[in-house]
Amino acid sequence: MNNIKSIFSIKDLENLTGTKAHTIRIWEKRYNLLEPERTDTNIRYYSLANLQKLLNITYLKENGYKISKIAALENSEIPTLVSDVALKDKTNNHTLSTLKLAMVNFDQRLFYETYETLKNEKSFSDIFYEEFIPLLTEIGMLWQTDTITPAHEHFATTLIRQKILINTEAIQAKNQSRSKTVFVLYLPDNEVHELGLMMLNYEIIAHGHQSIYLGQSVPIAGLKDILNYYDDITFVSYFTVKPEKDHIHDYIKTFTETLLIKKEVRFWLLGRMLCELDFDKLSKQITPFDSLKNLVKKL
Template sequence: MNNVKSTFSIKDLENLTGIKAHTIRIWEKRYNLLQPERTDTNIRYYSLSNLQKLLNISYLNSNGYKISKIASLENNDIPKLVKEVAQNDRTHNHALDAFKLSMLNFDQKLFYDTYEGLMKEKSFSDMFYEDFIPLLSEIGLLWQTDTITPAHEHFLTSLIRQKILVNTEVIQSKNQVVSDKVFVLYLPDNEVHELGLMLINYEIISRGHQSIFLGQSVPLNSLKDLLNYYDDITFVSYFTVKPEKDQIDSYIKDFTTKILVKKSIKFWVLGRMLEEIDLNLLPQQITPFDSVKNLVKKL
């Protein structure tokens, strides 16, 4: 069975390209830039080639090319011009669009080619902050609006996870632990969104600190075991969907009572569930962060 999404509504195009549906319709009528088809009930729908063309048009337009100029180009010349512009472009909109197309097509080769192109000009850490984090943010919104399916999201995040693991292994083989700091990275029970935590693990190791990565869904009692091995620990966690709104206060209290038994034990935490609590009331040993980048600055 072919799972590739090959037809899109005008709302899908708006979500994927950032171009308003009203503008897309004007470009269709005035410049004949897209040729939508219609269902039996006369509803417009667009092909994957329409989407790809619109992404290219959006990219050129954002780089100073007028729609009238783009419309005068032959269809085959549009992607050629995009490639020329992309060679000197540092905004990387083109890379983000390529990653999105790789996801929609379940196209691993396009993902790898785009990734390798970016790696020639920047570090993996910079790529994650500048490309993957904005991409993942967009993907979350696309999933919420039913523009993509969970399968698309899982496909993309699994490829990003692979790249984090590969790059982490590289620095682990080269870097030696030169610090007495010990970081224990974990996600609470039933929390599985670990890409951010994996990047933090990469950053910790690259700075010569010891990192103990426990991963997804770790109960508090398992964390207590670490206290028997180290006196000075900084626990790091990411609260994306867990603990839930009505449980996060009690979770913080339990963590404080069971884990923060010494002043030398710290807890760094980030994630959108922190919005559900008053951060000013957190114990002194707990430090909240609003982004991975800001947490990494503290390492």
């Protein structure tokens, strides 16, 4: 089934671009900038092309271009001008807008060139926390309002995933583990939200520790063999949507009984599902963290 969203309400456009619906209607009437269609019941809707165009128009307007000048451009000229302006934009808040534009326009060139510019100014950790995290937060907000499509979200997260992998491989080639503790990173059954865990893998290696990255959807039984190879182990996992509320206590109980059988074995946890746990009742070998940054401080 094709679940790519291709029809947007004027409220969707307002949520994504920050341009008020009233202003959008004025631009339509006065400059013919957008061409909405109507349903059989006369409700106005907008195509993905309309959404992309409006986000580009808003960005150009915020960068000093008059709406009359933008309206005089050919449709094909607008994305090109946006890319050129974005790459020269040095204001403090330009990066989020640029990355969001890259996402909505499926513009890999703009994403890569923006990233290369950031590399000259910041470490990869700073890029992730200061630029990628706000983008991912924005994506989450747009999902809540049903504004963006699965294609947009996958496009952005795949590009971020690539950068994490490239930087992890580079640092693995340079850094030698100087720690006896082995960190085992995994996600529980049916949990697929992996970006945070991937970044944590990068941070652990960058801090000189040994990391064993197992990835998505690993059952507890699949972790037990690790105990035969190492003595000092810290398991680390993200509980974003799994285990679910009704199962999370049983999961922790099973994990504790199966894996926390030696005091040198620990379990570090992150993720929004932790709100379902009573931390006072957890084993002393289990440590919850409210953010990736706070966990990294513990390394």
